[in-house]
Amino acid sequence: MSAPAALPALPFPQETADALFRLTQGLEPAGLWWLSGYAAGLASRGAAASAPGAAPRAEAAEGARLTILYGSQTGNARRAAEALLAQVQAAGLPARLVRADAYATRELAGERLLYVVISTQGEGDPPDDAIGFVEFLQGRRAPKLPELRYAVLGLGDTSYADFCGIARRIDARLAELGAQRVAEPALADLDIDTVAAPWRESALAQAREHLKPAASPAAHVATVTPLRPAASWSHERPFPAEVLANQGLSGREFRGTGFRRYGVVDKDVRHLELSLEGSALAYEPGDALGIRHRNPEALVAPVLEAARLDGDARVELEGETLPLSEWLATRRELTRLSRPTLAALAERSGADELRRLLEPTSPDFAALLADHQLVDVLRRWPADWDAQALLAALRPQAQRLYSIASSRKRVGEEAHLTLDVVAYHAHGHPHLGAASGFLSALDEGAQVPVYIEPNERFRVPADGARDIIMIGPGTGVAPFRGFVQERAETGAGGRNWLFFGARHFNTGFLYQVEWQDALQRKELHRLDLAFSRDQERKVYVQDRLREQGRDLYDWLEGGAHLYVCGAIAMGKDVHAALLDIVARQRGGDADAATEYLGRLQAEGRYARDVY
Incomplete structure (x- = not known):
């Protein structure tokens, strides 16, 4: 396919036509249809805004529309909310679709139908983009909501003890404020x-009951958080990227493709370069x-051995x-446990100890999830498995996300x-991370979906004159390499x-040179x-922050943006x-400090990427 040399009667400059061609090149029909609808919606809103005496569409539709509010840390909740929209x-x-940090909380009292799609971060925390909304909802300023109907979809991970904790708390708080559920969470x-x-099907049926159809086909396209154009390569259809380099960073200094031995390695941290x-x-x-990874053989073989099953046996499942x-x-x-998996194991093994650990009041359940991989519990509580039963007990494989450590303006395509390779010894056996073990073993020329x-x-300031403060220990430094x-x-x-x-200067100073x-x-x-x-x-880095507290506060007062990346605990x-x-710096006023950082977050000047 080649770009047309010219288009007759263009309503915009040729440069815009060229940009439009680049945008649509490679899009599949679904993406093109989505883009055409999005453009039609923009045109409709523009026409409505310019019509004499026309009121803003958001105000005209107040009380007669569905608001879909989402909070997302890794993108899953956003995708689920977009699918509902x-x-x-x-x-x-x-x-309308609204990201939680873009939602004007004063509008909550006027909502009549609200669907919340939200993920839980770590042990019961809200995603960063929903912190302000959750604090408002749980606080004294939250309004009574007797006229609101609502539903909540929570996304979580049963490898954490407080599964979907934020979704459950939002659902309970809305009910406490007098709102009426149209569906159980x-x-x-x-x-x-x-x-x-x-x-989504149930939520749509409820929306049909409580809302009138939009006045025109384009009128329902209004969003507060812009929808993203459909991509030809996506979460569902990843691109096969070629490995250009896979080099060790631990105990070495990094400069392009050259390394120098600089001490004894106590961790295996890798630098990967992938072609797009x-x-x-x-x-x-x-x-x-x-990343769509493949579980390494070092994980698969021990699971088969512990379950006493034949890996060559063919199994029909899910079509x-x-x-x-x-x-x-x-x-x-194979590396992340969940309550349903452990419940299936408890039933199959008849282990009373495991049943006790699964009780809601057990103080040791979280430690079990954190300290054991699948193979550990299969060894600890043996059971008779067949292939179908084992697969039914296990969770689907989750794709992994890694912060990008580069800027396209410097590295091109x-x-x-x-990458920090997870490798350790526990319960008498070696253990390996699934995705990190997969990626670390790839040779140059291999392909990764x-x-x-x-x-x-989590973006550099649009105003290049702004200062930035970056806090990123360990592999949390990755995005800041791209920022710089x-x-x-x-x-x-x-x-x-x-x-x-x-931990150590000699072995842990990533990208030192x-x-x-x-x-x-x-x-x-x-x-x-x-x-x-x-x-x-x-x-630790927090100690260095305190040592430099006066200067850090001065930078923030001067308009600096603050970024944190790394582990949740950090x-x-x-x-x-x-x-x-x-x-x-503000006279010891803890409440003022909380308000100050909250304001920075609301302004987009304090951003975190924690995992």
Whole structure:
């Protein structure tokens, strides 16, 4: 397919036509139909806005529309909310889609039909984009809602003890405020659609009962959070990216393709470079790369042995027939446990100890989930399994997300990753991470199925004159490598300050030479380091933050943007340190510090990517 040389009677400049061609090239029919509907909706809203005496559509539809509110950490809740919106729009009903941090909470009292789609982050926390909404809803300012009808779809992970905790608390709080459920809360595990699809059908039926059809086919396209154009490569259809480089970072200094031995390696951290050539995939620094991995043989073989099953046995399930080993390698979770899996094991093994651990009041259940892989519990509580029963007990394989460690403006059609390989010894046996074990073993030239997972809340400032403060210990530094590259390539005038931490300087200082070079070139302006095990007293990034508290607060007061990336526990420790710093600078007022950081989050100047 080639671009037309000219189009007759264009209603816009030729440059716009060329850009439109680039946008639509490679889109499948579904994507083109979606794009045409989206454009029609924009045109309709524009016409309505310019009509004499026309009221804004959002106000005209107040009380007679469905609001779909979503909070998403990794994109799953957003996709589920978009799928619901598409069904509602297809039915001709007035609706809007709103990300939680873009929702004006003053509008809640006027809502008549509200569907909430929200994920739970870690042990019962809201996703970052829903923190403000959840705090408002749980606070004293939340209004009474006797005229509101609502439904909640929760997305979670039964490998955590507080499964879908946020969704359950939102549902209970809305009921406490006087709102009426139109459906019981639906709580989805990793196999999202088995719960989400029937919930959407029920939610649509309820919407039909409570709403009148939109006045015109285009009137239902209004959204507060813009929909993303359909991509030819996606979560459902990943792109086969070629591995260009797979190099060790632990104990080495990194510069392009050259490394120097710099000590004894205590962790295996890898730098991967993947080609996106020919995919038309586009990302921004802060986005993540989704990976569809294959469980390594080192995970599959022990599970087969512990279950006493033949990996070559062919099993028909879900309309497919595959060898059992292939089911385990490509379709099932082998490293993350869940309550349903453990319940099936308890029933099959008859183990009273496991039954006690599964009781809701058990204090040891969370520790079991955190400390055991599938093979550990199969060994600990032996049972007679058949292939069908084992596969039915296991969760579908979840795709993994990795923060992209590069800027396209510097690396072109590539995406770089910083990968910490999970490998440890426990319960008398070696253990390996599923996706990290898969990726670390790939040779150059191998292919990896990938897709882009946008993270609109984790972006460099649009104003290049703004300073940025980046806090990223360990592999949490990955997106900030992309941030610094992006800011250098665009000539951003603001300063860049990085806080980095690891266990040891010799073996954990990731991208050491790159950071030193960036300091010399004034692409990085400040670098504070914390190596926790290199001295008797452990020092972490939050300690360095407190040491530099006065300067950090001055940067924030000057308009700096603040970013945190890394483990959930680290994110909580850093947040506590930030509260201490702000409170100290504001006369010891803890409430003022909480309000200050909340305002930064609402302004998009305090963003976190924690996992």
